[in-house]
Amino acid sequence: MKQTLKAVFFDFDGTIVNSEIFHYQCFVEVLNSFDVHIEESDYFLNYAGIPIDVNSERIVAKFNLEVLPEELVEKIEELVIRHQNDHEPIFMPYAEESIKYYKNKGLTLGIVTASPFRSIVSFFKKKSFEDHFNFTVTFDDVNKSKPDPECYLQALEKSKYKSSEVIVFEDTENGVKAAKAAGLTCFAIQSEKELHFKLEKADKVFNSLQEANEYVATNFTLG
Template sequence: MKKQELKAVLFDFDGTLVNSESLHFDAFNELLEPFNIEYSWEEYAATMAGKPAYYALEQIIKEHNLDVPFEETLKRKEALSYKNLRNSPVTFMPHAIETLNYYKDKGITLALVTGSDREMVDIIFGKEDLAHFFEITVTSSDVKDTKPNPESYLKALGDLGLQPENCIAIEDTHSGMTSAKDAGLQCLIVQHDTAQHKRLQKADALYTDLREARAHIEARFSF
């Protein structure tokens, strides 16, 4: 099988490179505590992980028929997430820095394509030396419709001046996978929670960590 030339790897952020989804999970449950609503991690991962806060909040309000001011409630949730992030060390997913260094050393362009907003990314970049890895960063603040809409990935491809066949996306959620696939990209899912794999079968491949995903890319792309 002839290998395709690889020019760029486009990474999701939360749950793929950094383990910040748990901070959003805690923020939502803290926000909902006065209403006696609590989500399990399994419920959160299946329905809200990888989606922007406003999308998840819309789901919650509809599901529980909550009579709350949307914009004010969204601001409270974001404030809780920022507080959690500022007060907690950044935790990386297994092999994240090793993987970024590997592709950087090979001369592969790296991009960050995330459903998080610019402030959230800047907080993490301010705590950890990550910005230099990425040629571009596309956040939910940079597009009209974020994941699962393909706009984020289409913007990244346009900004890089690359075709999707010479790139690959690495995601951890159904929302992110849908965004990448609809933009014409191959998408690998890296999800250590194998219970989530069933609903992620449309990915080009499923792996439990970034090192496994790297082996897939090495076998199928030239660089």
């Protein structure tokens, strides 16, 4: 018997929008002023999907920087927001189609992100996608961010559905850990196969949202 699906929770950065690359670019630009450089491969392996405040604490400690982590957070966030305001958001492959598909099926959709709410405001404004999502849970709404399950437990409460009626789409190790710790079915989306090993706690790992959607359509009853 197929599992009934009532709600889908989407991570934001790297799952809905292709924002991780400019997060990296902002990261690099700020750190260059302190004569610190992090390779792109190092960033995506060790820093992507982790809240800015946590990364800032790690960076300050690792490189013994003479700056408070809070100041580093402020500099990076200002640069990220400026970039988002100046550039059109770029969807991850099949993200736009996936959102519309599940919405048209009558499912409840939520964004659950470790980013602050202001980071997704420009996306809503520029893409007119406010009506597609029933709610958001952002960094501003929780005491502990991913990999803590608080954000997904809060999303589950907002959706008013049972955990067995929800799936999560994530793209990072911390996101997967948070979803699974909340007792949710989590599908990881990662096109870089060399990173699949970091997502092994997910129920399944797919190369794209398209692959994941095909699996969902076959194995779940929607609505």
